[in-house]
Amino acid sequence: GSSYKAVIFEESGVLLPAPHMTATDWEARSCVPAGTIQQAALSGGENSLSLKYSRGELTAVEFLQELGQQCFEIANVCVPVGSFLWDLIRNEMIKQLPIMAEAAQCIRAEGLKTALLSHNLCLEDGEKFLPPDQQHFDVMVESHQEGMPRPNPGIYKLCLERLGVQPEESILLDSSSQNLKAAAQLGMKTVKVDDPEAALKELETHLGFPLQGFVPYTRSVRPGMEIPKDCLQKYLEEVLAAHPTGPVKLRQFDHGEPTRSYLVKFGVRLLVLKKEEEPQDGSSGHSILREYRILKALSEAGVPVPRVLALCEDRSVLGTPFYLLEHRAGHIHRAVSLxxxxxxxxxxxxxxxxxxxARIHSLHLGAATLQELGEHGNYIQRQVETWTKQYRAVETHLIPAVERLIQWLPLHFPESQKTTVVHGDFRMDHLVFHPDRPEILAVLGWKFATLGDPMCDLANNCMSFFLPAHFSARRGLRKCDLGHLGIPTAEEYCQMYCGHMGVEHPENWDFYLAFAFFRLAVMLQGRHQRSLAGRPAPGDSSPEDAEFVAELAWEFAIKEGFRVFESLTPTKLLAGHSSTWAG
Structure with a gap:
């Protein structure tokens, strides 16, 4: 990959159309000779009115006055340039150049930062104009507001400072040679934008990844994770009985799951391909076949999951088994603060x-396909055993809280456990929401699904209420003003769930939270161990992450211990006391 960390977009002429480009239609409507505004705006080379304005050397009022004067000299008619600018802003400049907006999204999807340099267009009445879709940019710098019109190098230094990058780690896109020269003298890489498409091709060569075909929550395919497109194309043509004219296009989903997940553009269709990992040690990896069957069964049971299209167990196609799903477009909320x-x-x-x-936990288990999900009973016992073994396999150093939990959990198993379908990793960022309303279109991330205790799912779901907002491994809501955010408390959320299920909130709730955080601690330790072994995955974890979460788990264990202690009658306490001594 490249060493660049940020791309800076000039607003006028790069992200937004240059004013003279949209003049022709207006001239025809206003009975002004064709080409008048373009000639007036561009004549003079580097000292043209257009570039002087884009560099901030002219205010909007001065620009209009001089543009009007130039137009009069060229066409010998009075040209109402004020109405042209108004028309331009109201109709044209609200339209970002789609290819540039998409490029900015692609850049951010790769983990690079983006910045927008604006000179903040103003109308004669002082009304400010700001471009739409500012969310594509990490930093916005307005030259007039900062008092540093371009090509003042100070504006670039300020932008780099706010981005937190060095000049040589950044690329500037601009249409002004003068601006580009000033940036280059600081050590920034520069790309001149005359033709936007050509400029983006040049930018692609510098960055080393495509700047088109963006789909939310995806990035370009990571090095070493490519799949043979020709083989995939042939397979898709056979299975889907379609023969699109263009080649298949691939992107990769940007979450750090072990299973490789790709977005496939096949003609006009968007598909999701989930492929089994290449086993590191010759063993079979995560069972794609099992996940495929689960999704198929859930779909038949009416759970909103992406529709499964095909399963391929023939390793000669892509090397390992894979299955295909329909892509469900919508919003995935990575931040639980929404x-x-x-x-x-x-x-x-x-x-x-x-x-x-609650709907998942209410599924009728009579269906044979759901019965096959897992064993009935002793779910938590089996889970604690599994995650304890997993911890021993990835242990790198002593974590006292984990050792205490390994001893404590088996002594506090719930006396009775209900058995339902459990998702196994149910959380906000595994849900696809409708773009405009609070409706869930699909539930993702079913690789841990089985039959088990539904309270484990609820506890896993509630962990975010107890994790800090700054905890990078999984950001939460701890110490956030939930009322101000419009988000229910953990207690209110649990009551929502229990209301739908028609059950009481379990008195041993802290046990379930202790187990949920124990499990998360093991997962984070696994990430840390893999990174030490030279197999880093997206979302690497530091040793402190696992320790922090294990301590959190132990806090809930202590609370549960107090609850159990307080629930004991004096007789039981005495009996327990004497038997301890007798033992």
């Missing part, structure tokens, strides 16, 4: 999440 959701809808999003979890 910053992208309107305040008044956030509680409803949590309500929808509680409802869908």
């Amino acid at each position: 910053p992208a959701v309107p305040l008044h809808q956030r509680r409803a999003c949590y309500g929808a999440m509680a409802q869908i979890l």
